[in-house]
Amino acid sequence: MKKISGYLFLCIVFATKVAGQDFISDSLRSEYVRARTDSAKVSELIALSKYKWNVQRKEDTAITVINNAVILARQKGLHAQEVEAIKLSGVYYTSVNSKNRNPAKGYQLIQYGILLARRYHVTDQEIELLINLSSMARVKADSVKFLIVQAMNLARRYKLPEQELMAVSRLGSFYTITKPDSARFYYLQALALARQFHLPVRESTLLQNLANIYSLNYWGDSSHYLILEALRVARENQLIDREISLLRNLISSEGGFFIRDSIVTYYERMKWLSRKFHRDSLLFMSNFAQSSADMGNFSQALQTYLVLLHANEVKKDSSAIQLALYGIGLAYQSTKDYHKSVAYFSEGRKYGLANNFIYIFIHVDLAKDYMELQQNDSARYFAHKAYQLSVDFYGSERDVYGGVLNDLGIIYFRLGDDSLALDYLRRSYVFFTKNSIQYLNYCNTTLGLAQYFKKAGMPDSSFIYGKLCLNTALDKGFLTYLSSSSELVAGYFKNKHNTDSAYYYQQIGFDAYKRLYNDESSREFQNMSFNEQQREKDTAVAEKAAADQYKSNLRLYALITVVIVSLLIGFIVFRNNRHKQRSYDLLTRQKQEIDIQKSKLEESLKDLRTTQSQLIQSEKMASLGELTAGIAHEIQNPLNFVNNFSEVNQELLAEMNSEILKGNYEEAKVIAKDITGNEQKINHHGKRADAIVKGMLQHSRSSSGVKEPTDINALADEYLRLAYHGLRAKDKSFNATMKTDFDNSIGNINIIPQDIGRVILNLITNAFYAVDEKKKQTGDGAAFAKASAATYEPIVSVSTRKAGNKVVIKVRDNGNGITGKVKDKIFQPFFTTKPTGEGTGLGLSMSYDIVTKGHGGELSVTTQEGEYAEFSIILPL
C-alpha cells in the first residue's frame, strides 16, 4: 500500500515529468523521508548519490547528496557511514571524465577518509580507501604496489573476502600492462574468490578484465570466449549495467575485443536494454558511432551522430551536444570534406568547456582541417591553442594526454616544423607505451613516427614504426591505418629492391583503400545522395522522437486517470494491458533477434571449436608453466644439497688426508663417517630431483590425438603411482593408502592414452588433495581433535569395471566430499575451491571435455559431504 500511495503522490506532484527514471529516484527520496532511523537515512542518501552518479550521470546532484550524507553522518556520530560517504566523495572528485574534476581535493578527501577509518576501526572502508588511493595519478608506482599489498594483507587478516577480492583485482589491473602473466594470476585468484563467495557482479567484471589481458597479449580467441562467459554470468544474474558495460566494450573499437561483424547486433541489444531499464543510451551511441567511423562506415557513423545530436538537443545537454558535433565533424574530416568539418567543429566550439576533453580535441582537429585546406596560419593558431588548453587541463606539460601530443605532432610534421613534430611524437609514443594500450592511439602514434622518420631520411626507423602500426591495424581492422601503414612499408621494401614483399604489402594497402573509399566517382555520388538521405532521415528521426514523446506522455496521463478513478483495480487492469502490448512487442523483437542470432551462432560454433582447442593448449601450457615454475623451485632444494654436500665432502676429504698423513687414524675414521653420511644425502637428493623431472616430463608428453588400443588398467595404475610420487616429492608429510580394483576382463580399449591419462591424473590428484585436506583438518588442534581423528585413514581408490558395452573407471576418495552448491560448478572453467594460488581451475573442465567430446563418454560425480567423493568416467567400447 505504501508503495502505491507513494506512486500516487509522485504522479500527482510530478505529473509533467516524462521519463520513468525520475520515478525511481523520487521513490528513493520518499523512502528517505519515511526512513525511521538516522542510519537508514544516511544509507538512502549514499545509495541515491551512487544512483545519480552511475546510472543517471547527474554529477552535481550526486555530489550534493553525498555531502549531505557526510554532514548527517557526522552529526549523528555514524562513523562507518561517514567514512563511506567521504570515500565516495573523494572518488567523485578524482573521476577523470567528470566536469567537477578536482584531483587535489579528491586526494585530500581520500587521505582524510583513511585517517578516520583507522581512528574508528572501520577496516573494510579503510581497505577500499587504500585501493582508491592507489589509483590516483599522483601516486608513484612503488607506493601504488605498497598500498595495494597493505590493503590485501589487511583484508586477509580481518577475513574480509570482498575487500580481499578488490585488492587482488586491483593488483591485477596494476600489472596488466607491465606483467600480464602476474596480472592474469591475480585476476584468477580474485575470480576464484568471487565464485567462492557468490559475487556475480565481480565475477562478470573479472572475466572481462581477464579477457582484456588475453586480448592485449594476443592469446588467441580466449578473450572472446571469456567475454561471452562474462556476458552469460551477467545475463544469468540479470545484471543490466554489467551487460551494458560488456556490450559497450564489444562495440567500441578501443576495447580489446572489438568484433566487427557483431557490433550492430550488440548495439541493438544495448538500445533495447537501455530503453527497457531506463539507462542512458546516448553514451554508447557515441561508441558505436566512433567504431563505425573507424571501420570506414561513415554513413552509419554520421547517422548515429545525428540521432545523438537531436536527442541531446532535446535534453539540452551541452556536453553531449558538443560531443555529437565533434563526432560529425570527424566523420566529415574522414571523408575529406574539410569545409563541412570546420563548420561543425566551429559550432561545437561555441559550447566552450562543456566537455573539457572534447573542447581540446576540437581545437586539434580544427588545426588538422586548416592544414588540409592549406591555411597554415590558422592551423598553427589552433594547434597552439590546443596545447595551451591541454596544459591547463592536465596541470602540467608532462601530463598532457598522448593523443593530443600525437595529433599535434603530425600536424607540425605536415607544416614542416620538424623539431617540434619529433618532440611531440616521441612524447606521445612514450605516453602510449607506458600507460594503457589504446589501439587506435597506438596506431596513430606509430604511424606519425613512421612518417616522420621517412621524411627525416631514416628508413629503418620508419619501417619499424610502420610495421608496428600495420600489425595492430591488421589485427583490429582499422582500415585507414592499414592503408597508410602498408603504403609506407611497401615503399620501404621497394627501396630495398625486395619486390615480393613490396608487392605483398601494397596489395594489403590497396584492398584496404578500396574498401574504405570504393572509387572516387561513386564516393562523390554517395556523398551527394547521402546528404539528401540525411535530410529525409533527420525529419524522420524528429517525427519519431516526437511520436515517442507523445506515446510516453499518453501513457502517463492514462496512468494518472485510471489510478484516480479506481485505485487498485484500475491500476491492475492498465498494467495487464501494457503487459500484453509489451509482450507482443517483445515477441516480434525476439523473433528478429533469433533470426540474426541463428546465423551468428553458426559462426560462433566454428569460433568456439577453435577456442576450445586453444584453451586446451593454453591449459596445458598453463599447467605446464605452473608445473615448471613449481618444479624449478622444487629442484632448487635438492640441487642445493647435492652441490653443497659434495663441496663439503671435498673439504672433508682434504682434512681426512692431512689427518692420515699426521697419523691420526681415529680422527680420520670420524671424518670418513661424516663423508659417508654426506654422500648418502647427495644420493637421496639427486634421486629426488630425478623423480621430479620425470614427473614433469610425463605431464608434458604431447598427445598424438589418435585413438589406439590401450590397457586401461595399466594406464590407471601408472598414473596413480605417478600422482602419488609427484605429491610426495612436493610434500614429504603427505601420505595416503591407495587401493586398486581392476577388472582384468576389459582387455584393451580404443582411447587416446595421454588424454585419458591426463584425466585420470587430474581426478587422482584432486582425490589426494581432498584426503590430505581432511587429514590436516582432523589432525589440527590437538585440543579439539575428535575421537575419530587419530584413526582417520586417507584412502584413494581406483577401480575399473566392464558393464555391457561400456567401461567404467571410478576414482573415489574418503575426503570431505563436495557441497551441493559447489557440485554444479566444478566442471566450469576457472572454478576451483583450492586456496588462492594453488589451482588453475581448468583441470576438471578440460577433463570433462576430453571425456565427453573427445571420447563420446560421460564424466560424473557422486558425493556425500564429509564422507566421500567418487568420480566416474564412462567410456563406450
Place this chain on the structure above:
Amino acid sequence: MKILVVDDEQDMQTLFQQRFRKEIRDGLVDFAFAISGEQALEYMKENDHEAVLILSDINMPGMSGLELLERIKQKYNTPPPIVMMITAYGDAENYDTAMKLGADDFLTKPVDFALLKEKLKL
C-alpha cells in the same frame, strides 16, 4: 654469534653444521634450528635476547618465511635481529615483498656459503 636457521628441510641443519664446522669449533658461531615459522617464534620467545641473526627460507608449509619476517620485525625491535631470507624463490615479487617487510638481505638457493660467510663477516 647466535644464528637461528629456519627451513623445513631437515638436511639444512646438517649442511650448516658441516659447512661451518671450523667456525663452530672455534666458538665463533653457534647455531639453532627450527623447521617451521611457528617453531622459530617459539624459539624467539625463549631466547630473544640471544639470536642476533636469523636465516629463513620463504617457502614453508604453514607460516611462510615472509609472515615470519613480518612478525619478527614487529615484535622484536630492541634491537631488531638481522633477518636474511634464503630461498629458492628468486623472483622480483618475493624480493620486493621481503624488502618491504624489512628483510636485511635476500639470498637464493642453491646457497653460496662463501658469499654467506662473507656477508656474516666470518
